[in-house]
Amino acid sequence: MAKVVPTVQMILGKYAKIAAVERLRQGGRPGEKTVRNAIVNVRRVCELGSIPLDEPIATLTRRRLTMILDAARLAGLKPITVWSYLQSLKAVVAHWTRPYYADLKWHIPDIELPSCVRNAPRYVRPDKAVLEKVKAWYSSLETRQDAREWVAATLMLEFAMRNGDVERLRWADFRERDGAVSLCYIPHKTSLSSGRRVAWPVHPDIWEKFCAYRRSIQKSRPKYAQLVVPCAADVFSRLNRDLRLEQIFTGVKGCYELRKICIDHIYQKFGAEMASSISGDDIRTMIRYYADPSQPNIGEVRIIDLL
Secondary structure, X not given: OOOEOOEHHHHHHXXXXXXXXXXXXXOOOOOHHHHHHHHHHHHHHHHHOOOOOOOEHHHOOHHHHHHHHXXXXXXXXXXXXXXXXXXXXXXXXXXXXXXXXXXXXEOOOOOOOOOOOOOOOOOOOOOHHHXXXXXXXXXXXXXXXXXXXXXXXXXXXXXXXXXXXXXXXXXXXXXXXXXXXXXXXXXXXXXXXXXXXXEEEOXXXXXXXXXXXXXXXXXXXXXXXXXXXXXXXXXXXXXXXXXXXXXXXXXXXXXXXXXXXXXXXXXHHHOHHHHHXXXXXXXXXXXXXXXXXXXXXXXXXXXXXXX
16 A cells, blocks of 8 residues: 655644654653644644645645745744744654654655744843833732732742743642741643752742732632632733733733743842742753843952952
């Protein structure tokens, strides 16, 4: 029986199923979100190139992908976004997928990607004026009717949590020992790579407010009493809109800038190791994307005086 070159749609239809099997074999990899994003990104590549999903995967040649890159440029996409799209295309026909496709008698041609800059821009510390606006905006959240807004912003600005981790956070993730409280969790994004656990002390003032908030949640939303921020996605949507309207951060992920501010300030005050500890990322990633070592935070110093 001759092998068949599958269409893009055939590949996408099987990829999620074989990834689920592989996840059982490999202890959680590839993650469900990773698989969903790969499928969405491949569809986006085809949309940019006006390529029907019923075309053979072999039609996605380097020349055609280069034309898609030009379409992405005209659409105003960032280089890191385009790179992620192309990598997703390669992911759905990665080495580990080939035996599964071979069992289906499919021939999967090698996909040659055009060169593309992959790195996101280095983090640049916001100037003093922006930080003052952030501080004023954050303080105003305490007067909001919906206390979840202050809690969600606090978890990002004071604890450098990602949105998704805030959505999953439970009160059981706060641990009390010898009269002190710590936030203990494993960031989902790095759970399958570094697997590093974040354990960060909670300031008594913050914990007191958290406890008062928790009591109100137990009364108003008993169904979600275990979650720290019930229905957090809606809360972040409002906060992101807020930050745009206040002209503090113009992007669609303004709240994520709060996480970066937190990590950068821990870096400035306590150094790279502590900043890595609160972020859950390795030091190289942290310094590139979440801290700005190009701006020294010390005053005048003479090394001769340190000898």
